[in-house]
Structures are given as structure tokens and as C-alpha cells.
Amino acid sequence: MTDEKTRLGELRDEIDSLDQQIMQLISARAKCAQEVANVKMAANPGQDVFFYRPEREAQVLRRIKEQNPGPLPAEEMARLFREIMSACLALEKPMHIAFLGPLGTFTQAAALKHFGHSVISVPLPAIDAVFREVESGAAQYGVVPVENSTEGMVNHTLDMFISSPLKICGEVQLRIHHHLLVSPKHKDQDITRIYSHQQSFAQCRQWLDTHRYGIERITVSSNAEAARRAAEEPGSAAIAGDMAAELYGLEKLSNSIEDRPDNTTRFLIIGREEVPASGQDKSSVLVSMRNKPGALYAVLEPFHRHGISLTRIETRPSPSGTWAYVFYIDFEGHVEDEQVKKVLSEIDQEAVELKRLGSYPIGVL
Ligand SMILES: O=C(O)C(=O)C[C@]1(C(=O)O)C=C[C@@H](O)C=C1
The missing domain is CATH 1.20.59.10 (Chorismate mutase)
Structure with a gap:
């Protein structure tokens, strides 16, 4: 036996024993x-x-x-x-x-x-x-x-x-990595139309304008639906991700065509129960304020005073009336933390409504 074969045999025996353990x-x-x-x-x-x-x-x-x-x-x-x-x-x-x-x-x-x-x-x-x-x-x-x-x-x-x-x-x-995908069955044909979700077209706009200018862009309800159509229709391509490509057996004509290399989507997990503190948590609340001067300041000031970092604030029109607003606020900490309790009780006194949407571990993976 050559040295290589002997050594390989020993290492594989070790791997077998480790796998067993x-x-x-x-x-x-x-x-x-x-x-x-x-x-x-x-x-x-x-x-x-x-x-x-x-x-x-x-x-x-x-x-x-x-x-x-x-x-x-x-x-x-x-x-x-x-x-x-x-x-x-x-x-x-x-x-x-x-x-x-x-x-x-x-x-x-x-x-x-x-x-x-x-x-x-x-x-x-x-x-x-x-x-x-x-x-x-x-x-x-x-x-x-x-x-x-x-x-x-x-x-x-x-x-x-x-x-x-x-x-x-x-x-x-x-x-989020988007690819330009085609079916291996139709890949020799000219592409006359590209299917994708409207958000994905927006995330790949510059690339499309540079590399596929003038080709018809057809908006569909999801990337997966775009991939399904590209798998079936000759002359078509899809912009979608790896899972959709795999599901519909498509090939990548161009890889990672999103305009921004850091293109990331954040998703929420929704459930019926509250989550206890994990030690590194975030919380989300929804605050509805009377439409008066300084409303936003009144919401934000307690966070600053109690040293709590905001990670996002978003304003949406309130369903209850014209020109009334709802603030969505994400911040670091758990609703059971003493400082957070103080902030929320102060906001509660100012707000028309304060809804606690949940405290949850900061994403680990
Ligand atoms: O620790 C628990 O409560 C478990 O159920 C065990 C375990 C694990 O496999 O470590 C499994 C599921 C839970 O979501 C959390 C942890």
C-alpha cells in the first residue's frame, strides 16, 4: 500500500469512530x-x-x-x-x-x-x-x-x-441574492421577457438597465411564481433566489445581480405567546399619539433619558383618522427590564394607545 492509502485509511477509521460518537x-x-x-x-x-x-x-x-x-x-x-x-x-x-x-x-x-x-x-x-x-x-x-x-x-x-x-x-x-434564471430546456433561445416580483425588480434595477436593457419586465406575485413561469415558457427568464431555482430546476445565467451587495431582508416570527428574556433582546411597540406639536419628541425623549437604543422608528397613517399617525418602534432590551418598564410607563401616559408587540431574542444566525 502507498503511504497515501495508509494515511487515508487511518484518517477514515478515525472519522468513522468520531461519527459513531x-x-x-x-x-x-x-x-x-x-x-x-x-x-x-x-x-x-x-x-x-x-x-x-x-x-x-x-x-x-x-x-x-x-x-x-x-x-x-x-x-x-x-x-x-x-x-x-x-x-x-x-x-x-x-x-x-x-x-x-x-x-x-x-x-x-x-x-x-x-x-x-x-x-x-x-x-x-x-x-x-x-x-x-x-x-x-x-x-x-x-x-x-x-x-x-x-x-x-x-x-x-x-x-x-x-x-x-x-x-x-x-x-x-x-x-438576498437574486439570479437571472433560465430553464436548461430553453437556454439557447433569446430571452424576450423577464418575470419577477416587483421588489426584486427594484433591487436589480441598475443591473437590468445595464445588462438587459429593453427586455420586457413582467411583474408577478412572487419570485417563485416567476421561476415557475420561466421553467415553462420558452424565451423567458426569471429573477429569483436559490430556493426557487432549485425547486423549478433552473440554471443561473447571471449570479447575484442585486444592485447592492449588502441586500438583506429582515423577517419577523409571529406567535401567540410572549417570550421570556434571553439576555440579548429587542422589543417592538406601536404607539398612537394625538396629533399635536411635539408628539414624536414626547415618544422619543424617554428612550434617550433612560439610555435605551432605538433600532428603528417608522410612521404609518392611523386607520382611525386623517392625519393621525402610528409610530412603530423597535428598541434594544426586554419589556421585563426595569429601564424599559419605566420608558413604557411614561409613554403610556402620553399616548392614545401603546401596544406591546413583543420582546424577542436579537437574531443569532
Ligand atoms: O430546552 C428546552 O425547552 C427544549 O425543549 C430543548 C430544545 C433543545 O433541543 O435544546 C428544543 C426545543 C426548544 O425550542 C429549546 C431547546
């Missing part, structure tokens, strides 16, 4: 999770038991990232543990996650990034349908887009919180 350890971990489920059920007999614990998952993933010894990057190690926890949770209770569909959208990619692949993902045609599915209890959680770094806020999602009783339980950010 990893498998034993993952199985032991899964048994622990099953036992955790029994404890949760015994503590809440006859009630809706919330098996998924976002604050605990965030703590586990943060610890893995901090203690990762390498050579695998911390992100990669966290991703592996994300999947292990997802499988453990599925043993406790298979979870239904509603998302803005159809299959193959960036929202589905965000849902799988956040929950791992052991969930049952349920595509729905509109943002309000995702809210309804979770409100009715048909799905335990929902995933909806809330803002894009190039295109701004998704107003429909913000407006849903005015009337919905749901809570924000988490957030996840996804780097």
Missing part, C-alpha cells in the same frame, strides 16, 4: 429533549404547551458561536446545531410554520434558517393569511417579511399589527 451524543441529546417535553406537559396538564422556546434556542446558539473552537467557522457550527435542535424539537412536537408562499420564496428560506428543516412549512398566499393561520392555532408560528435594506419597510406587515393579537417572537435576517 457524534451519533451516540446526538441520540443522548434527543432523549433529553423528549424528557424535557414530558416535564413541560406535566407542568401544564390539559393546556396548550409551548414546546418551542425561542429564548433558550437563542442562548444555545450564542453559546455555540462563542465557544466554537474551529476550524469550522462559528456560523457554520451554529447552523449544524440549529438543525440538531430542530430535529430534537420535532421529537417533542412537530411544528407547523406558516409563511408567505408559495414554496421557494425567500420567506420560506428565512423560515428554514430560523427554525431548521425539521418543521412542517405551510405556504400561504398573503401576509394576512399567515397572521390568520397563526391566530386560529392551525400553525404554531408564522414568518413574514418586515423590511428590506434596499426597498424599506413592508407596510402590509406593519399594518397587520394594529389589529392582530399576535406577538413578535423572533427575527431573522437573510442576505
Whole structure:
């Protein structure tokens, strides 16, 4: 045997033995999770038991990232543990996650990034349908887009919180890479039209003007729908992401064509219960103010005085009347923190309405 073959044999024996140990350890971990489920059920007999614990998952993933010894990057190690926890949770209770569909959208990619692949993902045609599915209890959680770094806020999602009783339980950010996709069956034909979602066209405008000027752009309801059409229609292409490309068997004619290299979308996880503090949290509130001078100042000043960082403030017209406004505010901290309690009680005295939309772990992955 050559030296190479001997060494390779030794290393592969070592890998086999490590795999055996990893498998034993993952199985032991899964048994622990099953036992955790029994404890949760015994503590809440006859009630809706919330098996998924976002604050605990965030703590586990943060610890893995901090203690990762390498050579695998911390992100990669966290991703592996994300999947292990997802499988453990599925043993406790298979979870239904509603998302803005159809299959193959960036929202589905965000849902799988956040929950791992052991969930049952349920595509729905509109943002309000995702809210309804979770409100009715048909799905335990929902995933909806809330803002894009190039295109701004998704107003429909913000407006849903005015009337919905749901809570924000988490957030996840996804780097959005758009590709120009064609079917391998039709790739030798000239492209006469490009399908995509209106937001994706906006995110790739400069690239399209430079590289595909004059080709008809047809707006459809989602990137996945664009990919479906490109798969079927000769002479057509789609702008969509990896999941849609894979789902419809499309090839990339041009890779990552988004105008801004940091193009990122933030998604919210919506559910029916409040999330305890994880140690690194964010909160969202909705404040409705009387339309008088200094209204915005009255909302913001307490945050400044109590040293709480705002991460976003957005204004939307109030559904209750012309020229009245609702402020959506995201800030660092948890509603159970003493400083946050003080800020919110001060705002409560000034506001027509203060609605706590939820406190949740800052996205880890
Ligand atoms: O710690 C728990 O409460 C568990 O259910 C265990 C576990 C895990 O696998 O670590 C699984 C699901 C929860 O969402 C959080 C953590």
C-alpha cells in the first residue's frame, strides 16, 4: 500500500469512530429533549404547551458561536446545531410554520434558517393569511417579511399589527441574492421577457438597465411564481433566489445581480405567546399619539433619558383618522427590564394607545 492509502485509511477509521460518537451524543441529546417535553406537559396538564422556546434556542446558539473552537467557522457550527435542535424539537412536537408562499420564496428560506428543516412549512398566499393561520392555532408560528435594506419597510406587515393579537417572537435576517434564471430546456433561445416580483425588480434595477436593457419586465406575485413561469415558457427568464431555482430546476445565467451587495431582508416570527428574556433582546411597540406639536419628541425623549437604543422608528397613517399617525418602534432590551418598564410607563401616559408587540431574542444566525 502507498503511504497515501495508509494515511487515508487511518484518517477514515478515525472519522468513522468520531461519527459513531457524534451519533451516540446526538441520540443522548434527543432523549433529553423528549424528557424535557414530558416535564413541560406535566407542568401544564390539559393546556396548550409551548414546546418551542425561542429564548433558550437563542442562548444555545450564542453559546455555540462563542465557544466554537474551529476550524469550522462559528456560523457554520451554529447552523449544524440549529438543525440538531430542530430535529430534537420535532421529537417533542412537530411544528407547523406558516409563511408567505408559495414554496421557494425567500420567506420560506428565512423560515428554514430560523427554525431548521425539521418543521412542517405551510405556504400561504398573503401576509394576512399567515397572521390568520397563526391566530386560529392551525400553525404554531408564522414568518413574514418586515423590511428590506434596499426597498424599506413592508407596510402590509406593519399594518397587520394594529389589529392582530399576535406577538413578535423572533427575527431573522437573510442576505438576498437574486439570479437571472433560465430553464436548461430553453437556454439557447433569446430571452424576450423577464418575470419577477416587483421588489426584486427594484433591487436589480441598475443591473437590468445595464445588462438587459429593453427586455420586457413582467411583474408577478412572487419570485417563485416567476421561476415557475420561466421553467415553462420558452424565451423567458426569471429573477429569483436559490430556493426557487432549485425547486423549478433552473440554471443561473447571471449570479447575484442585486444592485447592492449588502441586500438583506429582515423577517419577523409571529406567535401567540410572549417570550421570556434571553439576555440579548429587542422589543417592538406601536404607539398612537394625538396629533399635536411635539408628539414624536414626547415618544422619543424617554428612550434617550433612560439610555435605551432605538433600532428603528417608522410612521404609518392611523386607520382611525386623517392625519393621525402610528409610530412603530423597535428598541434594544426586554419589556421585563426595569429601564424599559419605566420608558413604557411614561409613554403610556402620553399616548392614545401603546401596544406591546413583543420582546424577542436579537437574531443569532
Ligand atoms: O430546552 C428546552 O425547552 C427544549 O425543549 C430543548 C430544545 C433543545 O433541543 O435544546 C428544543 C426545543 C426548544 O425550542 C429549546 C431547546
